Amino acid sequence: MTKPQAERAPLDPEMFDPVCPSPLVPFRVGDKWATLILxxxxxxxxxxSELKVPLRGVTAKxxxxSLRRLExxxxxxxxxxxxxxxxxxxxLPPLGRGLLGPLDAACEWTRENWDELIDAQEAGLSRDS
Structure with missing residues (x-):
């Protein structure tokens, strides 16, 4: 059972730090915004309108x-x-809620391998230039 709207705390506009490792997670469910929406x-x-607060960089389109694909x-x-x-x-229905555990594990792995992931991306960017 979900809390009524009045009892839920608003989403934190700073929920996703600009240097959040989410873009580095090595798999995607849907698209770039999907895991953040979850x-x-x-x-x-x-x-x-609530979702747009912490997802500052996302356009309405x-x-x-993303929501349609996830649905x-x-x-x-x-x-x-x-x-x-x-x-x-x-x-989140049960299927979506079931992704939270694997997402936690992927985020933890990303945090543990942050430096190597950044180095690899920077090396790839320098080769692409």
Whole structure:
């Protein structure tokens, strides 16, 4: 059961540090934003506008596309509620929640191998120039 909107703490705008190792994780679920979206939803459903707060670099179009892909793949559900106004929230079903453990392990591995990953990327960039 999820907490009502009023009881949930807002997402921290600094949730993803600019030097966050997430882009270095050696696998992707969906696209560049997918794992970050999963992290944003780990504590309960969120509205589109809430997701944009910590995902400062994402455009509305990219966020929409990522959410649709995650929904198509069964990792996210779109919940629409009627009332005084249409309200749409995104949440993790069991399949999406099941990715959090492997994602934790991948993030830990990335932290442990941070220096080597940065060195490899820099070496690759210098070869590409």
């Amino acid at each position: 992290r944003c939803l780990q504590d309960g459903p969120r509205r589109f 990219s966020l929409t596309q 198509r793949d069964g990792f996210v559900v779109r919940e629409e509620s009627e009332g005084t106004g249409r309200r749409v929230e995104y949440a």
